[in-house]
Amino acid sequence: MTRVRTFARQIWQVASIPLLAIVLAFIVAAVVIVVSSVFTSSGFEPLLPLAAYGSLLAGAFGSGTGIANTLVAAAPLILGGLAVGLGFKAGLFNIGVAGQFLVGAFGAAVVGARLADAPAAVAVPLAMVAGALGGAAFGFIPGFLKARTGAHEVVTTIMLNNAAVLLLTWAVNDLVRAPGFSFPRTGEIGNSALPVLLGRNLHLGIPLAVLTVFVVRWLLERTTIGFEIRTVGQNPNAARYAGMRPIFIIALTMTLSGLLAGVAGAIQMLGVIGFYAPGITASVGFDSIAVALLGRSNPIGILFAAILFGAFRAGAPLMQIETSVPIEVIDIIQALVILFLAADLIVRRVFRIRAPKVELTELKTVTQSWGGAASGTPPP
Amino acid sequence: MGDQPSVLEMRGITKRFPTGTLANDAIDLDVRRGEIHALLGENGAGKSTLMNILYGLVPPDAGEILIDGQPVTIRDPADAIARGIGMVHQHFMLVPVLSVAENVVLGNEIVRAGQLLDLGEAAQRIKLFAEKLGFDVDPFSRIDQLSVGQQQRVEILKAIYRNARILVLDEPTAVLTPQETREIFEVFRRLRSEGASVIFISHKLDEVLAIADRITVIRRGKVVGSRRPTETNENELAELMVGRAVNLRVDRGRSHPGEIALEVAGLRAKDDRGHEALRGLDLVVRAGEIVGIAGVAGNGQDEIVESLMGLRRPTAGTIRMAGHDLTRATVDQRRDRGMSFVPADRHRFGLVLTYPIDDNLALTRYADPPFAGGFAGIVRNFRAIAANAVRLMKEFDIRASGPKALAATLSGGNQQKVIVAREFGQEVKLLVLDQPTRGLDVGSIEFIHKQVIARRDHGAAVLLVSAELDEVLELSDRVLVVFRGNIVGSFAAEEAQREKIGLLMATGAARA
Numbered sequence: 004m005t006r007v008r009t010f011a012r013q014i015w016q017v018a019s020i021p022l023l024a025i026v027l028a029f030i031v032a033a034v035v036i037v038v039s040s041v042f043t044s045s046g047f048e049p050l051l052p053l054a055a056y057g058s059l060l061a062g063a064f065g066s067g068t069g070i071a072n073t074l075v076a077a078a079p080l081i082l083g084g085l086a087v088g089l090g091f092k093a094g095l096f097n098i099g100v101a102g103q104f105l106v107g108a109f110g111a112a113v114v115g116a117r118l119a120d121a122p123a124a125v126a127v128p129l130a131m132v133a134g135a136l137g138g139a140a141f142g143f144i145p146g147f148l149k150a151r152t153g154a155h156e157v158v159t160t161i162m163l164n165n166a167a168v169l170l171l172t173w174a175v176n177d178l179v180r181a182p183g184f185s186f187p188r189t190g191e192i193g194n195s196a197l198p199v200l201l202g203r204n205l206h207l208g209i210p211l212a213v214l215t216v217f218v219v220r221w222l223l224e225r226t227t228i229g230f231e232i233r234t235v236g237q238n239p240n241a242a243r244y245a246g247m248r249p250i251f252i253i254a255l256t257m258t259l260s261g262l263l264a265g266v267a268g269a270i271q272m273l274g275v276i277g278f279y280a281p282g283i284t285a286s287v288g289f290d291s292i293a294v295a296l297l298g299r300s301n302p303i304g305i306l307f308a309a310i311l312f313g314a315f316r317a318g319a320p321l322m323q324i325e326t327s328v329p330i331e332v333i334d335i336i337q338a339l340v341i342l343f344l345a346a347d348l349i350v351r352r353v354f355r356i357r358a359p360k361v362e363l364t365e366l367k368t369v370t371q372s373w374g375g376a377a378s379g380t381p382p383p
Numbered sequence: 384m385g386d387q388p389s390v391l392e393m394r395g396i397t398k399r400f401p402t403g404t405l406a407n408d409a410i411d412l413d414v415r416r417g418e419i420h421a422l423l424g425e426n427g428a429g430k431s432t433l434m435n436i437l438y439g440l441v442p443p444d445a446g447e448i449l450i451d452g453q454p455v456t457i458r459d460p461a462d463a464i465a466r467g468i469g470m471v472h473q474h475f476m477l478v479p480v481l482s483v484a485e486n487v488v489l490g491n492e493i494v495r496a497g498q499l500l501d502l503g504e505a506a507q508r509i510k511l512f513a514e515k516l517g518f519d520v521d522p523f524s525r526i527d528q529l530s531v532g533q534q535q536r537v538e539i540l541k542a543i544y545r546n547a548r549i550l551v552l553d554e555p556t557a558v559l560t561p562q563e564t565r566e567i568f569e570v571f572r573r574l575r576s577e578g579a580s581v582i583f584i585s586h587k588l589d590e591v592l593a594i595a596d597r598i599t600v601i602r603r604g605k606v607v608g609s610r611r612p613t614e615t616n617e618n619e620l621a622e623l624m625v626g627r628a629v630n631l632r633v634d635r636g637r638s639h640p641g642e643i644a645l646e647v648a649g650l651r652a653k654d655d656r657g658h659e660a661l662r663g664l665d666l667v668v669r670a671g672e673i674v675g676i677a678g679v680a681g682n683g684q685d686e687i688v689e690s691l692m693g694l695r696r697p698t699a700g701t702i703r704m705a706g707h708d709l710t711r712a713t714v715d716q717r718r719d720r721g722m723s724f725v726p727a728d729r730h731r732f733g734l735v736l737t738y739p740i741d742d743n744l745a746l747t748r749y750a751d752p753p754f755a756g757g758f759a760g761i762v763r764n765f766r767a768i769a770a771n772a773v774r775l776m777k778e779f780d781i782r783a784s785g786p787k788a789l790a791a792t793l794s795g796g797n798q799q800k801v802i803v804a805r806e807f808g809q810e811v812k813l814l815v816l817d818q819p820t821r822g823l824d825v826g827s828i829e830f831i832h833k834q835v836i837a838r839r840d841h842g843a844a845v846l847l848v849s850a851e852l853d854e855v856l857e858l859s860d861r862v863l864v865v866f867r868g869n870i871v872g873s874f875a876a877e878e879a880q881r882e883k884i885g886l887l888m889a890t891g892a893a894r895a
Contacts, residue, residue, distance in 0.1 A: 226761045227750045234746075237735045243694055244724070244732040245747045246715035 018304070021297050023350045025311070028339035029056065035335060036328055043327065055328040062321030063314035069321075071205045075275065077313025079104070081212040082267035083291025084309050085219050086142075086260045088300035090156075092223060093256040094236035096368050099145060099160025100264040101288025102167035103138040107265025108272040109171050110137030112189040112279035113179050115272070119193030126195040127207075131269050138265015139258050141167065146257025150250035156257065164288070172281040181278075188280035197274040208270030213306065215263070220302040232256050236368075264288070293341050312337065387415040389452065390580050391437075391468075391549050396446035398432055403784070406432040407443070408604040414549065419571050419581045421595035423588075425624055425824035427794035429604040430584045434551050438470045439463045450549075469542025471552045475534050477526045484509055484522035487541050512543050516573045518566070532563035539570065543579075550574060552583040556590060557822065568594045586624070586824040588617045602626055625826040633832045635876070636840070638860040641670035642705070644813050644844030645691075650700035652686045660686040662868040663700065666846075668813065673835065673845040675859030677852055679888050683868040684848045685727075688817045691846070692724050693717050704813060718747060721812030725802055725819045727848075729795075733802040736791035740783055741772035743790050744805050779804035780830070796827035803831055807838055814838055814845045820854060832858060852884065866891035 033052035040048040063073045083100050090097035097103075111134035118126035145159040172187075181190035197206040223229035234242045235252045242249050267287060276283060294312055298304030315337065319330040343350050350356075391414040398407040406429045414420045422430045435441040437448065439457040447454050450466050457463050463470070477486050488505045506522035513520045518536055526534060535555060542550055556564045571581050571594060585591050591598050592612045600608045600623040608623045621629040645668040654660040660683045668674045678684055689695035691702060693714040702710045704720050712720075726732035734743050745754045745768045752760075753767035772786035781800045783793055790798060799819070806814070816835065820828040835858060839845050849855050855862055862879045864872040864887040872887045874880075886892075 225763055225765075227755045227763055228761055230742075230749055230763060234735055234738075237737050238731075240731050241733065241735050241746065243714065244692065244726060245749065246713065246718055248713075 017299060017301065019356060020347050020350055021299060021304070021308070021344060023354050023356070024297075024340050024343035024347070027343050027350060027353060028336050031339050032332060032336045036332060045327070051326060051328065055322050055326045055332070058325040059315070059318040059322040061318070063318030065321075067202060069317060071202050072317035073310065073314045074209050075204050075206070075313070076316040077309045078206075078209045078212040078274070079267040079271045079287045080290055080294050080309035080312050081306055082215060082263050082270070083287050084294030084298055084305035085215060085302060086263035086267065087291050087295035088298060088302065088305050089219060089223070089232070089256060089263065090260045091295060091300040091368050092229075092236050093232045093252060094239070094368050095149075095253065095256060095260070096157050097142070097145075097160055097257065097260045097264075098157055098292065099142065099163050099261070099288075100267075100291045102160065102164035103141045103261040103264035104268040104271075104288050105167045105171055105283075106141040107134035107138035107268030108276070108283070109174070109189075109268075109279050110134045110265065111195075111269035111272040112192065112276075115192035115195030116179075116181065116190035116278070118195050119191055121194060123194045123198065126193075127197060127273065130192070130195040130273055131266065134269025134272065135262050135265045138268060139262035142261015142264065143254065143258040146254040146261075149257070150254040168281075171279070175279055175281055186280060188278045190278070192273060192277055195273055196277065197270060204275070206270070206274035208274040211266075211270065215266070216302045216306045219263070223302070228255075264291075267291075290337070293337055296341055296344055387417055389413055390416045390450065391582075392449040392452075393433070393437065394447050394449070396433060396436055396448075397444050398429075398436060398441065399444055405604050407436070407446075409446070410601070410604070410606050412599060412606070414580050414582060415597075416580060417575050417578050418596045419575055419583070419594055421591035421598045422582060422584045422601060423586065423591050423598050423620060423624060424584075424601035425586060425794075425826055426796045428601045428624075430601055431553055433601070434470070434553060434582070434584060437463065438468060438551065464545050464547070467546055467548040469539075469545060469547025469550045471535065471538040471542065471550070471555060473553045473555075473557060475538055477534060477537060479527035480525065482523050482525055483520055483529075483537050483540075486526055486537060487522075487544050489541075508544065509540055512540055515577065516540075516543070516570050518570065530563075532559055532566060535559070535563075535567065536570065539574075547579070549580045549582065552581070554584050554586075556585065556587065564590070588620050588825065591620070592617065600624055621825045624824070625829075629825055629829050631825065631829075633829070633836065633857050635673075635836060635858065635860070638672045638839060640672040640860070641842065644668055644670045644705060645846065646701075646703045647687075647691075648701050648703075650687075650690060650697050650702065652683075652690050652695055652697045654686060659698075660868050661690070661697070661700075664865075664869055666863060666870055668844040668846050670812070670844050671839055671842050672860045673839050673847055673858055674861045674863060675847040675849065675855035676863050676865050677849075677855045677884055677888055678865035680850050682865050682888075684817070684850075684865060686868075687865070688724075688727070688815060688848055691717075691722070691815050692726075721810060723806040723808065723811045723814050725799075725806050725814070725816045727817040727821065729798055729802055734790045734798060737789060739787045739789055740776065740781065740793070740801060741768050741786040743801050744768075744772045744775050744786075747805060775804040779834075796823050799823055799827060799831065803834060807834055809841075811838060811843050814843050816845065816847045816849075818849055818851075819847070821850075852881070852888075856881065856884075864888055 036052045036055055037049055040051045061069070063069055083104060086100050087097055111130045114133035115126065115130035118129055141163065145156045145163060148154040148159050149156050175189065176187045179189055180187045197208050199206050223233065231242070231247045231252050234245065234247060235249045239249045271287065272279065290312055294305055294308045298308035315333045319333045322328055323330050393410060393412040396407050396410045399405050410433055412433070422433070424430045432441060436443045437457070439459040439462050448457060449455065455466055457466065478489070484502050484506045487509055509520065509522045520533065520536065526537065529537070539550065555567060559567060574581055595612060598610045598612065598620065599606055600620065602624060617631060621631060647664060647666045650661050650664045651659065652661040664683065664687065676684060676687070686695060690697050693712060697710060701708060704722065707720060709717055709720065730736060735746065748754055753764055755761060755763050769786060775781070776783070776786060779800050781797050781804065783797060790801060793801070820831055835845060847855060847858055856879055860876050862874045862876065862884065863870050864884055866887065871891050872884070874884065
């Protein structure tokens with residue numbers, strides 16, 4: 004009994020602020036919905052938010068299809084969230100998930116199209132590995148630059164996001180453009196597509212993403228590599244003194260982070276999109292940052308946060324159809340969640356909680372000064 | 384002085400923190416008018432908590448406060464200031480980019496003609512107060528251009544400006560040089576002659592004996608004695624503070640130097656700004672001896688230690704241990720050879736404050752068996768980590784709620800014990816100690832000194848770097864003097880004379 008209670012208290016300690024931030028975001032968004040209803044043809048509707056949130060919930064979880072859509076939308080966010088969260092653990096802010104995601108998607112699309120006729124047992128793993136390696140390589144670049152020269156990863160990853168979009172557009176146009184289409188794109192992926200396990204779209208990538216949550220958790224909590232990553236994030240000087248090599252760990256962490264982002268791109272490519280064409284959206288990359296913050300870099304927290312954001316995406320269309328509340332309200336809610344998470348004092352005041360102050364180290368990483376040399380002086 | 388009326392009485396003050404620690408246990412304190420009153424106690428004894436209660440920062444669970452014989456309630460610092468209580472914290476509460484005058488009046492501005500700030504008037508008053516207290520300050524210089532000692536005086540001015548009659552200072556001398564300490568004591572005496580009362584927190588015995596009119600000793604949240612300096616001495620105070628007889632002088636015993644354990648030859652290294660800090664330094668440490676390095680801070684001590692640790696790459700010279708060249712070895716390889724380090728800055732290097740004690744106790748051997756094993760040798764063995772913590776916490780008397788307590792929650796002495804427990808393993812061949820007892824109380828210092836001697840007697844070579852000449856002289860079998868990146872003198876313990884070494888430290892030559 005006491006054990007259950009201490010466990011519940013521990014959960015509450017880490018999860019209270021994120022949960023209450025979500026509640027507060029819904030409340031404030033409701034005000035926005037009510038106020039904006041005044042300007043529509045139907046006029047002032049004080050109960051509109053309830054209806055809207057009802058259909059949002061119904062769209063996300065009300066049916067088998069809804070749940071499947073939620074999970075399909077959540078899968079890349081889980082992996083992307085893990086990518087950002089892993090970076091946070093080492094004190095790194097990887098804004099480059101968007102670019103790494105695209106490179107991963109591209110790698111999977113190209114290899115997938117090449118192996119379109121091979122047996123699925125060969126084609127799927129190889130296409131996935133191509134995506135993972137593409138993302139890892141693209142994560143290694145900022146990691147290497149930071150380790151070697153101290154170049155801040157926030158700057159380099161933002162730059163590399165643009166580099167990725169433009170490079171891949173060129174590649175699709177001039178290197179791997181599939182014949183027979185009116186616009187530049189890669190070929191059909193055929194047998195490389197991720198097998199659908201259930202219903203219309205519940206693909207293999209979903210269990211893979213969930214499995215990855217536990218692999219990352221194991222890595223961080225139970226291995227010496229995770230201990231090194233966390234120590235470098237908490238105190239790079241102590242890490243050096245303890246015989247760790249922060250510059251190596253930084254490069255490794257960025258590579259692993261890129262790998263996770265690459266896998267996110269690969270499952271989205273092989274499970275949902277099917278081909279690479281310039282302009283495919285990489286919003287997953289930025290939502291991943293929100294997911295990692297909401298999940299507080301904890302893999303389990305990221306899992307739940309990704310499912311929440313997936314539910315927003317999956318449920319929003321029904322909300323718009325049934326209540327005419329535009330899909331964009333979802334963006335407002337997501338933004339408010341992050342806002343309240345950052346300004347946790349507001350949450351504490353509103354709900355009068357006296358939870359022990361647990362510092363959000365992730366936000367510290369986000370806000371810490373640019374060019375802060377986490378790696379210290381060049382090593383021997 | 385005994386016939387002066389009580390200006391402040393605290394009766395039965397009790398405070399238990401949510402963590403269960405009883406920080407103050409029915410404490411009585413009585414401060415007279417025009418008295419310098421020292422609160423003496425080990426780190427974590429509850430001195431700061433008591434003063435925070437007085438200043439309204441921490442609410443007491445029980446007890447009452449009387450000022451001029453009248454019971455008062457102090458809910459927050461504003462209440463305290465209104466009652467004439469001023470506080471100078473260990474970490475100053477000044478705005479670095481504002482001027483002295485602006486800082487002093489902050490929150491208490493003199494306003495003229497509506498909303499215009501009248502700094503001229505304030506500056507006049509500041510000048511006047513400063514003169515009374517016997518120092519000179521330019522009200523218009525910026526805080527960040529002042530020395531630490533000057534900033535402290537600004538803090539005192541701030542309190543006096545708000546009509547403080549009872550001035551509380553939390554470890555005021557911890558950040559000061561000896562010269563600045565003498566100056567601040569003069570300020571205390573002036574305050575006393577103006578009729579103000581000074582309460583200051585300290586754990587330094589010589590200080591309280593030098594300046595206080597009365598000394599109240601606190602141990603583990605309780606008052607264990609109150610003395611006048613004339614009726615006590617260092618030994619009695621130390622015993623009151625720690626709760627048992629303390630050896631202020633370490634009994635070093637005889638050393639039995641053996642083989643050469645560490646040989647540094649022609650070592651050159653640059654400091655962080657790129658200036659040459661070590662200029663061809665040679666030194667030798669033998670197994671079973673303690674070699675102390677004395678010197679004025681900034682003469683290359685940091686660079687010696689960092690070069691030995693493997694955190695700084697020498698530009699020339701060699702570092703050899705038992706015949707193995709370790710000049711370019713990684714930190715890891717050095718540790719494998721039996722080197723061990725106690726860094727000067729325990730928060731920056733020695734500990735990860737956000738980790739529990741058990742992780743910190745395994746921090747430098749986290750990847751070695753038994754702490755890691757299993758798949759590819761990367762799986763951490765939590766059972767071994769916990770067992771190690773339980774054993775070392777007992778052996779080294781680390782006081783905490785348990786092995787899962789975060790390092791940040793420990794007192795300075797216990798934090799240092801965590802590092803010492805980790806670094807003083809059985810298999811250590813060379814122990815490099817950089818300021819191993821800085822900021823610690825007498826009990827912890829005694830404990831750590833004993834451990835150092837035990838390691839030496841066990842056959843380890845010890846290199847001690849300390850800014851406290853007393854510590855070097857007491858502990859070392861051999862004393863080296865470092866000056867501008869070179870060893871300029873070497874003395875056996877029995878012929879090491881303070882004056883001679885002091886001269887060498889200051890000028891680099893035996894004759895000025």
